[in-house]
Amino acid sequence: MYLSQVRNFLPYSRLGLMNIQNRCYEKVALKTTKSQEMENSKASMQSVGLTPKQIEMFPTAKVHIPMALTSREPIILPFDEVPGPKSLKYISNFRQYLSVIGTQITVGVLTMMLNVGTYVNAKKPLKNLSALFDEYGPVVRFVSPVGGDIVLINHPEHIQKVYAMEGSYPVRSNLDSLEKYRAEHRNQIYGGTFTAFGEEWHRQREVVVAPLHESVSKHMGGINEVCENFTLKIFNIRNYQDEITDNLYKEIYKWSFDCMGLILFSKKFTMLNTEVVYSQCDMSWLYHSLEKATDAIIKCESGLQFWKLLPTPTWSSLVKYCDSLDNLIGKYVLEAEQSVGVQLKNMRSNVSDESFALENNSLVNAMLVGENKMSAEDIATVIMDMLLIGVNTITSSMSFLLYHIAKYQRAQKILFSEIDKVGGDLNISNMSAIIEQTPYLQACIKESLRLVPPIPVLTRILPKNITIDRFNIPRGTLIIMSTQDASLKEGNYDDASVFYPERWLKGDAKEYHAFASIPFGFGARKCLGQNIAETMLSLLTIRILQKFKLEYHYGDIGSTRSFISRPTKALKIRFVDRI
Numbered sequence: 001m002y003l004s005q006v007r008n009f010l011p012y013s014r015l016g017l018m019n020i021q022n023r024c025y026e027k028v029a030l031k032t033t034k035s036q037e038m039e040n041s042k043a044s045m046q047s048v049g050l051t052p053k054q055i056e057m058f059p060t061a062k063v064h065i066p067m068a069l070t071s072r073e074p075i076i077l078p079f080d081e082v083p084g085p086k087s088l089k090y091i092s093n094f095r096q097y098l099s100v101i102g103t104q105i106t107v108g109v110l111t112m113m114l115n116v117g118t119y120v121n122a123k124k125p126l127k128n129l130s131a132l133f134d135e136y137g138p139v140v141r142f143v144s145p146v147g148g149d150i151v152l153i154n155h156p157e158h159i160q161k162v163y164a165m166e167g168s169y170p171v172r173s174n175l176d177s178l179e180k181y182r183a184e185h186r187n188q189i190y191g192g193t194f195t196a197f198g199e200e201w202h203r204q205r206e207v208v209v210a211p212l213h214e215s216v217s218k219h220m221g222g223i224n225e226v227c228e229n230f231t232l233k234i235f236n237i238r239n240y241q242d243e244i245t246d247n248l249y250k251e252i253y254k255w256s257f258d259c260m261g262l263i264l265f266s267k268k269f270t271m272l273n274t275e276v277v278y279s280q281c282d283m284s285w286l287y288h289s290l291e292k293a294t295d296a297i298i299k300c301e302s303g304l305q306f307w308k309l310l311p312t313p314t315w316s317s318l319v320k321y322c323d324s325l326d327n328l329i330g331k332y333v334l335e336a337e338q339s340v341g342v343q344l345k346n347m348r349s350n351v352s353d354e355s356f357a358l359e360n361n362s363l364v365n366a367m368l369v370g371e372n373k374m375s376a377e378d379i380a381t382v383i384m385d386m387l388l389i390g391v392n393t394i395t396s397s398m399s400f401l402l403y404h405i406a407k408y409q410r411a412q413k414i415l416f417s418e419i420d421k422v423g424g425d426l427n428i429s430n431m432s433a434i435i436e437q438t439p440y441l442q443a444c445i446k447e448s449l450r451l452v453p454p455i456p457v458l459t460r461i462l463p464k465n466i467t468i469d470r471f472n473i474p475r476g477t478l479i480i481m482s483t484q485d486a487s488l489k490e491g492n493y494d495d496a497s498v499f500y501p502e503r504w505l506k507g508d509a510k511e512y513h514a515f516a517s518i519p520f521g522f523g524a525r526k527c528l529g530q531n532i533a534e535t536m537l538s539l540l541t542i543r544i545l546q547k548f549k550l551e552y553h554y555g556d557i558g559s560t561r562s563f564i565s566r567p568t569k570a571l572k573i574r575f576v577d578r579i
């Protein structure tokens with residue numbers, strides 16, 4: 001009670017989280033001092049010659065002494081005591097108008113609300129999430145205007161604690177826009193592996209893990225070809241300053257799309273060689289729809305979500321392009337289903353094990369057969385999630401990797417000498433051998449993902465009550481783990497903002513907290529595409545550095561804070577021929 005009253009008068013920033021805890025200890029110290037004073041006064045009475053009986057006659061003032069807490073008994077503060085921005089309270093006035101909005105609010109909305117709040121309040125400058133931690137401490141609570149509260153954390157130990165209790169069926173906050181689209185336009189409740197939950201999520205994950213892994217190994221040669229294609233294209237489209245005048249990000253997007261085409265569909269998309277994106281061909285239209293659907297999802301997820309109430313232009317665009325993604329992927333899956341049907345008919349007389357019979361087929365084929373086979377419709381949804389997440393995260397991570405290598409010339413020199421040494425001996429079909437041969441490259445990838453994780457925040461809905469930093473957080477609370485803040489925090493890494501791959505190498509490596517940088521997440525819902533990402537990033541970097549020296553001569557490039565981060569500026573990297 002006492003604390004909450006003090007909090008009403010002092011701004012959180014001045015009181016500070018530490019102060020709240022310190023005050024609890026001060027109270028304990030005060031109580032201990034009072035009991036000591038009584039003992040001292042008894043002793044002093046004895047010292048002046050008073051007998052115990054006489055002391056009874058002159059009792060010291062009666063002090064009610066509650067049981068003193070020892071330092072071993074942790075002080076658990078109620079949920080109400082978790083500090084957080086007050087400006088949101090203005091927004092909560094609109095609760096009745098926003099009741100249609102669900103409880104799972106994305107970070108983008110929170111940031112937006114916070115900013116609206118600060119505008120309403122005092123026209124203060126815009127804030128981002130890391131500013132919240134500076135102001136309120138490592139645990140920040142948002143009193144949600146629409147129901148379930150949200151707690152934001154960024155300490156590696158706290159992130160670890162949340163993962164440790166996530167259980168067998170962890171639930172993350174969904175992409176509400178995709179969920180709404182699927183529920184209203186496709187009559188689907190669950191969605192694909194990224195968005196599904198409960199047993200359906202578990203079933204999908206079980207079915208997809210092994211064939212996805214196999215598909216990557218099977219297409220190593222094809223992925224390498226796409227990487228060589230990319231370097232050739234860069235060579236051809238550079239301007240006189242050796243830069244890509246148009247849009248390097250877009251070319252990386254096409255490379256990523258072509259690689260994912262091989263892995264997910266066993267198809268050569270060749271988008272890198274296609275200039276007319278809007279052409280009638282399915283592949284171009286799939287690419288175009290993916291780009292547009294991604295833009296629409298990012299926009300819907302990072303702003304006030306008016307699309308939940310009205311069909312805004314962004315919402316209409318989302319529906320249009322998700323429809324076309326669904327139809328094109330669905331068409332491919334149906335074709336695969338028919339062809340598998342024919343194959344099985346021919347084989348059934350000889351072979352009993354269906355999965356064995358189709359072992360050389362695509363990822364989709366593998367999901368169509370076997371004990372846990374999925375329906376064509378479910379497969380299309382799973383593939384759509386993977387295409388959306390996969391292409392966008394890989395494009396983001398490859399863009400920032402090239403930027404860091406171009407900017408940090410010292411690291412590039414070391415990296416080039418490693419690649420140059422193993423260059424001729426690379427066995428393209430054996431990824432684990434490549435990883436072993438290129439420790440510095442792997443450290444560069446890790447370091448770039450630390451600086452800019454493509455998914456900058458991860459979420460879980462608490463399955464049980466938990467204590468974080470002495471605060472009781474109830475079950476059902478949406479926890480937003482700001483993993484990018486953790487990986488950029490000076491206390492977690494020395495020179496945290498500097499690209500320093502050596503920090504991951506044996507010998508130079510320090511004992512960093514395992515949860516200070518988790519670009520692929522952790523636990524039961526960890527990323528399914530980590531080895532795809534490592535393969536693609538490694539192969540393209542090798543091929544690029546064999547051909548070009550990278551340079552960057554412009555201002556620093558930051559990352560957007562959207563659902564999947566992107567560069568805030570054009571990537572004007574120079575690709576200078578190695579002579």
Ligand code: HEM
Binds near residue numbers: 389394532
């Ligand atoms: C550098 C590239 C990538 C990064 C940084 C990345 C990161 C992540 C992260 C942080 C998560 C959430 C983990 C969690 O909640 O604990 C995730 C989930 C997921 N990722 Fe990736 N990802 C990448 C590439 C890919 C690719 C290429 C695919 C394509 C197959 C993919 C498919 C998935 C799927 C299906 C999930 C959901 C897993 C589940 O909920 O069970 N990711 N990814």
